[in-house]
Amino acid sequence: MNKAPRAQDDASEIPRRRPTINDIARLAGVSKKTVSRVINASPFVRSDTRERIEAVIAELGYAPDPQARGLAYGRAFLIGLVYDNPNPQYVVNMQLGLLDGMRGSGFELVVHPCDRNSPTFLDDLRAFIERQRLFGVVLTPSVSEDERAAKLMADIGCAYVRVASVSLDTPEHMIETRDRLGGREAARHLADLGHTRIGFISGPPTFRSSYERRSGFEEALNERGLTLPKAYVLEGGYTFESGIERGRELLQLEQRPTAIFAANDEMAAGVLQAARQLGLSIPEDLSVVGFDDFQIASRVWPALTTIRTPTREIGRLAVGRLLGLEDDDRDPKSRLPSLVVRDSTAAPKTQGFGASG
Amino acid sequence: MNKAPRAQDDASEIPRRRPTINDIARLAGVSKKTVSRVINASPFVRSDTRERIEAVIAELGYAPDPQARGLAYGRAFLIGLVYDNPNPQYVVNMQLGLLDGMRGSGFELVVHPCDRNSPTFLDDLRAFIERQRLFGVVLTPSVSEDERAAKLMADIGCAYVRVASVSLDTPEHMIETRDRLGGREAARHLADLGHTRIGFISGPPTFRSSYERRSGFEEALNERGLTLPKAYVLEGGYTFESGIERGRELLQLEQRPTAIFAANDEMAAGVLQAARQLGLSIPEDLSVVGFDDFQIASRVWPALTTIRTPTREIGRLAVGRLLGLEDDDRDPKSRLPSLVVRDSTAAPKTQGFGASG
DNA sequence: CTGAAAGCGCTTACAG
DNA sequence: CTGAAAGCGCTTACAG
Numbered sequence: 251m252n253k254a255p256r257a258q259d260d261a262s263e264i265p266r267r268r269p270t271i272n273d274i275a276r277l278a279g280v281s282k283k284t285v286s287r288v289i290n291a292s293p294f295v296r297s298d299t300r301e302r303i304e305a306v307i308a309e310l311g312y313a314p315d316p317q318a319r320g321l322a323y324g325r326a327f328l329i330g331l332v333y334d335n336p337n338p339q340y341v342v343n344m345q346l347g348l349l350d351g352m353r354g355s356g357f358e359l360v361v362h363p364c365d366r367n368s369p370t371f372l373d374d375l376r377a378f379i380e381r382q383r384l385f386g387v388v389l390t391p392s393v394s395e396d397e398r399a400a401k402l403m404a405d406i407g408c409a410y411v412r413v414a415s416v417s418l419d420t421p422e423h424m425i426e427t428r429d430r431l432g433g434r435e436a437a438r439h440l441a442d443l444g445h446t447r448i449g450f451i452s453g454p455p456t457f458r459s460s461y462e463r464r465s466g467f468e469e470a471l472n473e474r475g476l477t478l479p480k481a482y483v484l485e486g487g488y489t490f491e492s493g494i495e496r497g498r499e500l501l502q503l504e505q506r507p508t509a510i511f512a513a514n515d516e517m518a519a520g521v522l523q524a525a526r527q528l529g530l531s532i533p534e535d536l537s538v539v540g541f542d543d544f545q546i547a548s549r550v551w552p553a554l555t556t557i558r559t560p561t562r563e564i565g566r567l568a569v570g571r572l573l574g575l576e577d578d579d580r581d582p583k584s585r586l587p588s589l590v591v592r593d594s595t596a597a598p599k600t601q602g603f604g605a606s607g
Numbered sequence: 608m609n610k611a612p613r614a615q616d617d618a619s620e621i622p623r624r625r626p627t628i629n630d631i632a633r634l635a636g637v638s639k640k641t642v643s644r645v646i647n648a649s650p651f652v653r654s655d656t657r658e659r660i661e662a663v664i665a666e667l668g669y670a671p672d673p674q675a676r677g678l679a680y681g682r683a684f685l686i687g688l689v690y691d692n693p694n695p696q697y698v699v700n701m702q703l704g705l706l707d708g709m710r711g712s713g714f715e716l717v718v719h720p721c722d723r724n725s726p727t728f729l730d731d732l733r734a735f736i737e738r739q740r741l742f743g744v745v746l747t748p749s750v751s752e753d754e755r756a757a758k759l760m761a762d763i764g765c766a767y768v769r770v771a772s773v774s775l776d777t778p779e780h781m782i783e784t785r786d787r788l789g790g791r792e793a794a795r796h797l798a799d800l801g802h803t804r805i806g807f808i809s810g811p812p813t814f815r816s817s818y819e820r821r822s823g824f825e826e827a828l829n830e831r832g833l834t835l836p837k838a839y840v841l842e843g844g845y846t847f848e849s850g851i852e853r854g855r856e857l858l859q860l861e862q863r864p865t866a867i868f869a870a871n872d873e874m875a876a877g878v879l880q881a882a883r884q885l886g887l888s889i890p891e892d893l894s895v896v897g898f899d900d901f902q903i904a905s906r907v908w909p910a911l912t913t914i915r916t917p918t919r920e921i922g923r924l925a926v927g928r929l930l931g932l933e934d935d936d937r938d939p940k941s942r943l944p945s946l947v948v949r950d951s952t953a954a955p956k957t958q959g960f961g962a963s964g
Numbered sequence: 965c966t967g968a969a970a971g972c973g974c975t976t977a978c979a980g
Numbered sequence: 981c982t983g984a985a986a987g988c989g990c991t992t993a994c995a996g
Contacts, residue, residue: 260978268737271990286991292967317677318989321972338699338902346717349916358685358717358739380625382715394913435745436615490906518908526908544693546906549847551883606665607797627973638983643975651981675973678988 258376268309278306278326289314316356329569330378332362332399337516339544340561344390344413352488355573357385365523366396366456375399379408386410386572388565392457394418411568415462425568429459429541432557432587433511436539439555439589440509440548441474445537445599448506449482449500451493452515460488463513463541480600482507486517493520501536508536515540515547518554522594533596543590552593560585626667628928635663646671671711677740681767684927687744687956689719689737689756694873696901697918701747701770703921712930714742723753723813732756743767743929745922749771749814751775768925772819782925784817787898788897789914790823790868796912796946799865800954802894806839806857806864808850809872817845818871820898839864843874850877858893859887865955866894872904875911881953889955909950917942 271289275282280299287295288303288395295303305313315326331348332343341363349361358472362373362378379387386409393399394412403410412419415429440448450467453460468478484499486492493512497520500507512518520539522532530536532552543558563585570576616660618924628646632639637656644652645660651661663669673684688705690698698720705716719735721728736744743766751769754788757776760767769776772786797805807824808816825835832900841856843849850869857864875897879889887893889909897904920942927933 272989282990283967284965284993287966290991296965299965313734315678315989317674318972319991320674321672322991323677323976323987324972324991328717338695340693344697349718349720356738360685360715360717361706363703363706377670381713382673399827479855490902491776497942523908545847546903549873549881549903550907639974640976641981642985644982647975653981672973675988676975678990679973679975681967681988694983952974 257312269312269548271312271314272441273310274303274306277310278303293542294383297344306579308329311355313354316358320486324383324520326383327357328360328382329357329572330360330362330384331390332375332378332393333390333535334366334393335391335507339546340390340542343561344565347562347567347570348388350493351566351569351575357569357573360384360524362387363395366393366399371404372398376406379403380406384408384438388568389487389570390412391415391459395458397416409572411571413564413568415459418458424562425571427459427559427564428586429462429559430469432540432541433463433466433468434470434521435542435557435587435589436511437467437470437476439591439595440511440537441471441476441541443509443537443595443605445507445509445598446476447505447507447509447598448476449484449510450478451484451486451496451500451510451512451521453486453517455485455559457488460513465509486513488514488516490516490520490523493517494524495520497524498523498528501530506536510540511537512541513541515542515544515554515556518556518594519550522550522552522554532594534599537598539595541587547590548592550604555588555592555595556590558590559587617702619903624670628669629683630667630672631660631663631669633636633716634667635660670713673715674720679739680700680787683740684714684743684890685717685741686714687717687719687734688747688779688931689721689735689744689750690747691721691750692748692910694899694901697747697899701745703706704919704924705745705926706925707919708923709930714926714930716841717741718742721750723750723756729755733759733763736760736857737763745770745925745929748816749770752815754848759768766780766929768928770921770925772816775815779928782919782921782928784816784916785824785943786916787823787900789819789916790825791827791943792914792946793898794824794827794831794833796948796952797868797896798828798833798893798951800866800894802864802955803833804839804842804858804862804864804866804955805833805835806867807835807840808843808844808857808867808869810845810870810874812842814845824868843870845871845873847873847877850874851881852877854878854881855885858880858882858887864893866896866952868896868897872874872897872899872901872911872913875913875951876903876907879907879911890951891956894952894955896952897939898944904947905949912949912952915947916944 271282271285274285285303288300301336320326388411390413394414412423413425415427416425417426452464471478484496486496510521512521518538521538525532525536539555540554547554547556628639628642631642642660645657646887677683745768747770751771767778770782772784774781774783809821828835841853867878869878875895878895882889882893897911897913900913903910904913
């Protein structure tokens with residue numbers, strides 16, 4: 251590609267400003283429509299034509315303007331993250347995963363925190379999507395479990411993927427985190443250690459994961475011949491404070507449990523707090539298991555045995571689905587909850603009180 | 608505004624599809640240019656014309672298409688957050704603040720985590736901004752302190768605001784968090800309690816806040832006639848692990864300090880850990896002060912006395928600056944670091960070893 | 965497999 | 981204070 255000295259109208263002149271599709275077309279000696287075909291990976295381009303165009307694109311470092319594409323295409327090259335989980339670590343990990351998955355795609359990530367209980371929830375969500383004509387959105391729990399939100403996406407024709415602990419929609423719209431399996435892991439770990447009197451603090455009923463984590467836990471307990479008596483099951487709110495309160499209640503029971511499974515790390519940290527206030531040592535007097543493996547799990551004392559949730563990996567899969575890539579699930583196990591053993595669990599010190607239930 | 612029954616060409620027909628600037632112009636009986644003036648708050652519109660147009664806009668629920676505006680204007684209606692602070696709580700709080708500040712502006716937030724040490728750092732940043740033609744970016748520490756990044760913004764003509772602990776640029780490009788004042792608060796609190804042998808664990812030198820927090824601390828200590836001996840000043844990395852290590856070193860000194868100020872909560876939590884491993888009780892044997900007041904501060908035991916940083920508020924101010932709104936600084940004090948006293952500080956138990964230095 | 969025309973919904977000069 | 985023209989950089993039908 252020779253640069254003509256100062257011929258303003260020379261067909262091979264390389265522009266100083268940001269190159270456009272017209273520059274590429276001119277330099278490659280084709281119409282802009284054909285360049286457009288290459289950009290959009292259309293199969294209807296002869297391979298030598300394609301190569302020539304790609305060479306010019308590479309030489310000029312051309313990148314199509316997403317705004318112009320979007321305007322003509324009717325959709326912005328923007329993916330939205332719609333979330334209401336207040337846990338910062340969850341949000342950031344999810345964002346990193348989404349970013350991982352869209353790297354090199356030309357899409358950008360826009361974020362939309364929301365509140366399902368707000369009277370303007372649906373209107374805000376609709377405005378967010380329609381204003382910028384988003385290409386698609388990823389919904390995460392618990393807003394991903396809200397059928398009104400899913401219906402809105404379908405109504406306005408916005409592509410969407412729901413991340414949830416269990417399938418709630420047709421497969422192309424779902425990424426399942428399978429929290430139930432994590433509950434099972436927690437149960438097996440405590441059963442293996444020899445615990446028989448085990449308490450459980452659930453999340454709020456507004457999160458489907460609350461149900462799944464509990465079900466998996468109870469299921470696997472039953473398989474080991476253990477039960478989860480009603481009196482040992484309390485409802486928390488996935489918050490530190492609720493962990494303290496519910497933990498205290500469980501530990502003040504006449505026959506207190508020798509182990510507690512709290513359905514997330516925040517509550518497990520609260521249980522640690524309650525135990526300390528009651529003068530109990532962990533793990534000697536009480537084993538505690540959390541769920542998530544967020545930073546707090548390794549910051550509290552003793553460090554929490556917990557269930558790791560691969561949030562970032564899940565995020566990567568979710569955008570992949572949205573962008574229509576085939577699932578890049580090289581290591582399917584890496585997207586499942588898994589047990590992380592730390593210092594908050596041990597065999598029960600005292601046996602013989604008799605398992606209740 | 609009467610809807611004509613079925614006159615396809617009736618000038619007052621209301622469209623079923625999303626209304627455009629042409630619909631508004633037609634219905635209001637003006638040119639689209641005049642509608643554009645109203646959208647862009649131009650002063651050159653007669654007020655009755657303006658009111659008529661605004662009425663039609665309200666009636667149709669018209670919102671200009673940001674992509675079309677952006678294409679014509681040469682810039683997207685998108686604000687970027689460029690960050691490298693790995694703390695999830697900082698990131699989320701900052702995002703919420705930015706979102707607060709841009710609500711109703713028609714702008715959307717796109718996020719760009721980065722790594723100053725990556726060889727592609729500047730190229731990635733440039734691509735991020737130029738690809739979508741961002742309207743502007745907010746840079747947060749420590750990338751906000753990188754002169755290469757600031758120069759890049761200036762070079763490519765991208766509006767930017769740098770959030771940093773101290774001014775590093777012309778006023779229109781700066782939001783200062785004034786961490787030095789927080790350091791002062793920490794010093795006064797410990798001095799008021801009667802501590803004289805005080806240790807300090809700094810952040811890494813790559814963060815300007817490390818210097819500011821230390822300077823403020825030392826300054827206020829000196830004002831009280833106290834000193835911060837070299838041997839009591841250790842460099843940490845703003846991480847939990849570095850807090851454990853540096854904390855242990857300070858506590859194993861022949862004359863150990865009766866109080867430690869760690870320059871962030873993560874490290875302060877690490878100091879708590881180190882103290883526990885050495886069998887020290889807090890606050891009886893050792894007072895600990897952190898910085899940030901992130902969630903971890905109230906999750907560890909005992910809950911940390913710390914310096915609250917109003918990150919969300921700072922974020923709100925930063926976009927306001929970027930969007931050219933006058934600073935909405937109703938309560939200037941609310942954007943300053945402030946002391947939060949919890950359970951990790953008390954008067955020193957043992958006096959009389961003599962202050963060192 | 966390739967192209968000329970029209971259009972996406974706005975804004976920027978330029979007139980008046 | 982208001983408007984007609986041209987253009988931002990792409991893509992969608994429609995031809996060939």
